[in-house]
Amino acid sequence: MPEERMLIVGGRRLEGVVHVSGAKNSAVAVIPAAILSQTPCVIENLPNIEDVNVSVETLRYLGATVEWNPLEGTMMVDASTITKTEVPLELSRKMRASSYYIGALLARFGEARVPLPGGCDIGRRPIDQHIKGMRALGAKIETSHGTVIAKSDGLLGSDVFMDMVTVGGTINVMLAATHARGVTTIYNAAKEPHIVDLANFLGSMGCRVKGAGTDTIRIRGAESLSARRPYAIIPDQIETGTLMIASAATHGDVTITGCIPTHMEALTAKLLEMGARVDEKDDAIRVRSLGEHRSVSFKTQVYPGFPTDLQQPMSALLCTCIGTSRVVENIFESRFRHLAEMERMGANVRVYEQTAVIEGVPQLHAAAVEASDLRAGAALVIAGLMAQGTTEIYNTHYIDRGYEHLEEKLNSLGAEISRIRG
Ligand code: EPZ
Numbered sequence: 001m002p003e004e005r006m007l008i009v010g011g012r013r014l015e016g017v018v019h020v021s022g023a024k025n026s027a028v029a030v031i032p033a034a035i036l037s038q039t040p041c042v043i044e045n046l047p048n049i050e051d052v053n054v055s056v057e058t059l060r061y062l063g064a065t066v067e068w069n070p071l072e073g074t075m076m077v078d079a080s081t082i083t084k085t086e087v088p089l090e091l092s093r094k095m096r097a098s099s100y101y102i103g104a105l106l107a108r109f110g111e112a113r114v115p116l117p118g119g120c121d122i123g124r125r126p127i128d129q130h131i132k133g134m135r136a137l138g139a140k141i142e143t144s145h146g147t148v149i150a151k152s153d154g155l156l157g158s159d160v161f162m163d164m165v166t167v168g169g170t171i172n173v174m175l176a177a178t179h180a181r182g183v184t185t186i187y188n189a190a191k192e193p194h195i196v197d198l199a200n201f202l203g204s205m206g207c208r209v210k211g212a213g214t215d216t217i218r219i220r221g222a223e224s225l226s227a228r229r230p231y232a233i234i235p236d237q238i239e240t241g242t243l244m245i246a247s248a249a250t251h252g253d254v255t256i257t258g259c260i261p262t263h264m265e266a267l268t269a270k271l272l273e274m275g276a277r278v279d280e281k282d283d284a285i286r287v288r289s290l291g292e293h294r295s296v297s298f299k300t301q302v303y304p305g306f307p308t309d310l311q312q313p314m315s316a317l318l319c320t321c322i323g324t325s326r327v328v329e330n331i332f333e334s335r336f337r338h339l340a341e342m343e344r345m346g347a348n349v350r351v352y353e354q355t356a357v358i359e360g361v362p363q364l365h366a367a368a369v370e371a372s373d374l375r376a377g378a379a380l381v382i383a384g385l386m387a388q389g390t391t392e393i394y395n396t397h398y399i400d401r402g403y404e405h406l407e408e409k410l411n412s413l414g415a416e417i418s419r420i421r422g
Contacts, residue, residue, distance in 0.1 A: 006393040006407065008384030009416035010366055014252035016413045018243060020259045021047040021404040022073060023236040026194040028097030029171045030201045030233055031055040034077035035064070035104040036178050037205045041227030046073045047236065047404040050397070054094045058087055058101065074230075079108070086113035089147075093118035095401070099127050099168055102150050103175030106139055112150045116143070120373035120398075123332035133160045133173035137180045157182030157221050165190050165302045170217070171198060177219040178207050186217045192303040193263050197234045204231045237263040239403060240285065241310040242378050244268075246410060247287040248276040249317045249386050254413055255286040266306040270296050270314070274321055295323030295360055300330050312338050312375040316382035318358045319347040325358040338376035341369040342383050345391065363388055371395040374402045381406065385415060 022045035032055065034041050046052055048070035056068045056075070063083035067076040085105045092098040096119025105112035119125060131141050131148070137155040141148060157180045160173050170190040177184035189195070191213050199212030205225040211217045240259040247254035248271055261268070261280040268278045268285070274293040279286040295318065300308040308331035318325040319342060329335045336356050339349045344367040348359040366389030371377030377399035384391030393399075396419065399406060407417035 003394060004396055004419055004421045006381070006396045006399070007418050007420060008381065008391045008393065010364075010384055010387035010389055010391060012250065012385065012415050014247050014250045014254050014385070014410065014413040014415060017255045017257060018409050018413055019257045020235045020240045020243065022233045023047075023194055023197065024049055024051055024238070024402045025167070025192070026197040026233040027052050028055055028095065029100055029194060029198045030231070031059065031075070031077070032097070032100040032104040033175060033198060033201055034059070034227070035079045035082065035101075035108050036175070036202070036225050037077075037079060037227040038224050039226040040065075040076055040078040040080075041205065042230035043075045043077070044073060044230050044232040045235075046075055046233065048073065049404050050401040051095050051097065054091060055097070058091045058098065061088060061091060082109070085109045085111045087115065089115045092116070095119050096125065096168065099130055100171055100175060102130065102148055103134060103172035106134060106150045106152060107155070107176050107179040110152050110154075113147055115147045120375070122335040122373055127168065129162055129164065129166045129169035130172040133162070133169055133186070134176045136160045137173070137176055137184060139176065155180035155221070157184040157219075160184060160186045162186065162188040164188070167192050167195065170195055174198060174202070174209070174217065174219060177221060178202060178225060180221040182221060184219045184221065186219075187215070189215050189217045190302060191215060193234055193237055193260070201231050201233075204229060235259045238307065238309045238375075240264055241267045241307065242313050242382070242403070243409070244271065244278070244285060244287045245310070245313045245317050246382055246385060248274070248289040248293065249382050251289045252413070253286070253288040255284055257284045259283060259285055261285050266304060267310055267314070270298055270306065293317070293321040295321040295325040295358070297326035299328040302331070308332060308335065309375050311335060312379035313382050315339065315356060315358060316342060316379040316386070319349070319361060319364055319383065320386060321360045323360055325360070327356040327358065329354050329356070337372040338379040341376070341380055344369055345383050345387050347383070365389055366391040368392040368394070371398045374398045378403065381410070385410070
């Protein structure tokens with residue numbers, strides 16, 4: 001198939017109102033969790049993105065009955081028709097969240113065979129903590145030829161101490177713990193908004209989860225769980241942040257509706273520090289930027305610190321901030337690959353191990369650039385919006401994994417973005 005690429009005519013000021021979609025990293029955790037429900041469950045506010053489509057394919061491969069309406073963002077999952085407990089390599093490799101099917105299948109059926117997951121190439125991304133946590137509940141887990149094989153003849157609630165804060169590890173242990181006899185306590189748990197969202201979804205099917213959003217989560221295992229009402233997932237924190245950054249990058253005036261401002265505090269603080277204006281309402285954020293921006297520095301941290309997923313889009317904005325910005329990537333080993341592409345657009349950056357030093361330049365200029373992962377793609381979109389001329393971005397499929405209709409949203413605000421093949 002001929003290579004598709006995105007064309008962005010730079011210099012357009014973004015202005016207007018845009019509604020944020022449901023959270024990708026919630027969706028890819030809540031959808032496998034539907035396996036735990038004895039009754040069909042309905043999930044709402046799902047984004048129409050590639051990772052959700054892969055989740056649908058995975059559930060259908062297992063035998064679940066899935067009705068997915070991408071236009072409405074609504075999905076019905078009936079797990080009672082599941083006949084398989086193994087995920088095929090061609091699906092597992094497509095995203096990191098495939099690992100969640102280990103915890104969900106183990107909890108419901110006592111077994112799972114899942115090839116090690118794929119996902120953005122931003123570091124080693126092992127799943128040793130996922131496995132450690134499920135073994136603590138009594139599961140027998142081995143990895144053979146790149147496939148995780150998990151079995152249990154009854155999980156038992158236990159204390160699980162995470163060696164480091166891991167979103168995926170916390171989610172997988174939560175899923176397994178839903179059917180472990182007694183209480184499971186996860187210490188050093190991740191606190192991201194999508195952890196709380198998953199806990200609320202589990203609660204909506206009768207599971208008792210306490211402490212989600214703190215570093216200690218307690219889950220009381222149940223014999224069976226049954227969804228009782230439709231569940232709408234939270235808005236996407238990272239898409240909200242990407243749109244906030246796009247407004248500042250184009251000296252625009254954009255209001256993002258349907259978001260949760262408290263999820264955005266780390267980014268909001270940095271945008272204010274650089275001289276942008278940010279006004280918060282109950283479920284909307286307005287970002288305006290009139291003058292020049294001052295350089296700012298930040299370190300990526302687990303929630304509520306500055307999110308690693310916004311490091312790449314933010315680094316594009318920093319390229320034209322006056323002065324020197326320093327970005328430290330503390331979560332993943334190699335999440336700076338987009339910087340080399342931005343250098344082709346005139347950015348002045350130097351990388352020392354986990355630190356990127358960005359010297360502001362007056363203007364970026366358009367170039368042909370390649371996205372290396374999902375958020376690198378978002379960073380190049382931001383750079384293209386800022387650059388003089390028309391930027392071409394290759395590997396746009398990465399962007400489609402995590403952003404629902406990104407160019408339509410940006411074009412509705414005044415951007416000029418199109419796609420061509422060949
Ligand atoms: C989730 O990845 C997100 N993906 C990532 O978003 C996000 O960057 C990350 O959390 C941090 O917020 C999904 O939710 C699908 P981790 P995950 O486990 O779960 C190490 C995006 O752009 N680690 O919190 O893989 C790991 O290597 C994506 O939307 C272990 O060593 O992140 C990393 O260095 C990219 N052993 C660090 O911990 C383990 O068992 C944090 O990883 C697990 C993790």
